[in-house]
Amino acid sequence: MNIYFQEVKNYFRVTLIWIAALSLMSFGFLSMFGSFSGDVENMKHLLAGYPPQVLSALNLQVGIFFTAIGFFAYILTFIWLVGAMQAMNLGMGVLSKEIAGKTADFLLTKPVTRFSMLTQKLFATLTLLVITNICFVAVTMFSVNMFSKDPFDGYILFLSALTLFLVQLIFLSLGFVLATLIPKIKTVLTYTLPSVFGLFILGLFGNVLGNEEVYYFTPFKYFDVSYIIRNSSYQSKYLWLALGLTLVGIIIGYVAFINKDIEAAN
Amino acid sequence: MNVYFREIKSHWKGFLGWSAAIAFTIVSGMVKFQGYNTASGKSSIGELLKTFPKPILAIFGMSGLDVTKMIGYVGIMYLYIVLIAAIYAALAGAEIISKEELDKTSEFLYPKPVSRSRVLTEKILAAVTYQLLFFVVAVITNIWIVDYYNTGDSLTPQVMTLMWGVLLFQLVSFSFGVFFAGIFKNPKLPTAAVTTVVVSSYLLSVFIDINASLDFLKPLTPFQYFGAPKIIAESQLDPIYVVMVLAISALLFALTYYFYNNRDLTI
Numbered sequence: 001m002n003i004y005f006q007e008v009k010n011y012f013r014v015t016l017i018w019i020a021a022l023s024l025m026s027f028g029f030l031s032m033f034g035s036f037s038g039d040v041e042n043m044k045h046l047l048a049g050y051p052p053q054v055l056s057a058l059n060l061q062v063g064i065f066f067t068a069i070g071f072f073a074y075i076l077t078f079i080w081l082v083g084a085m086q087a088m089n090l091g092m093g094v095l096s097k098e099i100a101g102k103t104a105d106f107l108l109t110k111p112v113t114r115f116s117m118l119t120q121k122l123f124a125t126l127t128l129l130v131i132t133n134i135c136f137v138a139v140t141m142f143s144v145n146m147f148s149k150d151p152f153d154g155y156i157l158f159l160s161a162l163t164l165f166l167v168q169l170i171f172l173s174l175g176f177v178l179a180t181l182i183p184k185i186k187t188v189l190t191y192t193l194p195s196v197f198g199l200f201i202l203g204l205f206g207n208v209l210g211n212e213e214v215y216y217f218t219p220f221k222y223f224d225v226s227y228i229i230r231n232s233s234y235q236s237k238y239l240w241l242a243l244g245l246t247l248v249g250i251i252i253g254y255v256a257f258i259n260k261d262i263e264a265a266n
Numbered sequence: 267m268n269v270y271f272r273e274i275k276s277h278w279k280g281f282l283g284w285s286a287a288i289a290f291t292i293v294s295g296m297v298k299f300q301g302y303n304t305a306s307g308k309s310s311i312g313e314l315l316k317t318f319p320k321p322i323l324a325i326f327g328m329s330g331l332d333v334t335k336m337i338g339y340v341g342i343m344y345l346y347i348v349l350i351a352a353i354y355a356a357l358a359g360a361e362i363i364s365k366e367e368l369d370k371t372s373e374f375l376y377p378k379p380v381s382r383s384r385v386l387t388e389k390i391l392a393a394v395t396y397q398l399l400f401f402v403v404a405v406i407t408n409i410w411i412v413d414y415y416n417t418g419d420s421l422t423p424q425v426m427t428l429m430w431g432v433l434l435f436q437l438v439s440f441s442f443g444v445f446f447a448g449i450f451k452n453p454k455l456p457t458a459a460v461t462t463v464v465v466s467s468y469l470l471s472v473f474i475d476i477n478a479s480l481d482f483l484k485p486l487t488p489f490q491y492f493g494a495p496k497i498i499a500e501s502q503l504d505p506i507y508v509v510m511v512l513a514i515s516a517l518l519f520a521l522t523y524y525f526y527n528n529r530d531l532t533i
Binding site: 025028035082085186187189197204205 | 284287291294295298346349350353357361365368369454457458461465469472473476477479
């Protein structure tokens with residue numbers, strides 16, 4: 001368990017910064033809900049005048065859009081973006097740091113199997129992500145409670161906020177895979193930023209154009225709050241896709257890492 | 267010029283990758299526009315959208331832009347181009363300076379009979395060379411694809427104005443990257459710091475779009491003052507902000523030289 005505690009300790013401070021950033025985004029954005037919902041009556045009135053086809057083309061449900069959860073859904077995309085960076089940095093960093101920091105020979109000559117080492121590292125990252133999400137969900141529930149005058153469905157809000165964790169799992173495993181496949185990693189950000197933003201931009205593309213088929217390729221489109229509101233659950237095909245991708249990524253990571261020829265430091 | 271050529275050689279692949287990414291984004295975005303434009307009964311939606319409440323348009327990323335017109339669509343693509351270009355420039359600037367410390371090759375490079383300023387200049391020039399080439403790739407792709415699909419009057423001057431905006435984004439992100447690499451002792455920090463700057467100014471701009479009471483923060487984020495709706499509406503870049511960005515970048519470069527020459531390198 002040494003490696004586990006070592007990694008949790010190593011990444012704890014950075015995780016605190018990420019938690020602060022995510023919580024601040026959620027709290028700061030929701031605090032604007034008051035001024036936004038001020039014009040609601042006005043806007044609802046305006047929107048009622050548009051033909052329903054236009055509203056549905058924009059995937060705009062007037063009833064949902066002006067609730068606190070609907071408002072939260074908007075910032076959620078950007079929270080995923082930041083959370084994805086955290087998770088992928090973590091997944092990639094935790095595996096590549098021994099080689100980059102030239103401590104691989106030190107660690108790998110210890111009497112631990114690579115399997116056990118990897119498992120401990122994986123659980124360390126999962127622990128940190130779980131802590132992140134507990135804080136994030138708590139802050140979000142608290143903020144909505146504080147800023148929304150109308151009552152809201154706590155379970156639906158909880159499900160919506162928890163999508164952060166699911167998106168993070170995918171990017172964690174993506175980080176795992178890339179860390180084992182790319183031979184020499186100096187700074188993880190050089191790989192994580194393009195990957196995360198690439199997928200994010202792909203998601204925005206889909207948004208503007210409403211291309212459903214793009215959605216499968218980007219985790220930023222797997223979870224749709226308006227679906228969650230209507231059904232009180234995730235869309236099952238995307239939930240399975242998310243969990244499946246995570247699992248496949250982790251398995252590839254294990255196989256590749258256990259068989260990897262790790263260069264000794266010189 | 268050894269350092270210059272050395273860096274040119276070692277960053278060649280990265281440049282190819284980023285150029286391919288930007289060209290792909292521009293082309294595939296425009297191809298989809300065609301499908302979108304013919305499918306949805308054209309300008310009627312454009313007219314309707316104009317009357318939508320502003321926060322809602324902001325949420326769909328269309329504030330101030332008419333997606334059914336070619337130039338409005340180019341304006342939406344502009345944001346993606348800017349994001350990609352800014353990230354590339356930021357990472358390139360930070361990496362090229364801090365790589366010696368990361369690879370633990372500073373001990374090899376800096377005892378050589380070249381001054382630190384000289385090394386810095388050659389490294390910056392090498393990175394700038396690639397930034398400019400990347401810019402040229404983006405400009406040519408964008409002008410070509412817009413021209414290819416455009417049926418009305420030529421939009422090249424307007425596209426070019428937008429692209430100068432991209433170049434300024436590249437400049438300011440790059441100078442922040444170089445600056446952080448110049449001042450931080452821990453060679454891992456610069457990339458993280460410059461990423462934080464780019465991402466938070468993007469997010470700040472998103473917040474401002476939604477909430478008009480944050481308008482006073484506009485001067486803080488180039489995503490606002492070099493935003494597509496503003497550039498298209500004024501058909502030029504706001505000269506005050508152009509000067510401001512140039513001045514900030516110049517200051518950052520000067521500070522980089524000062525601090526980098528005077529600090530202990532991490533060994």
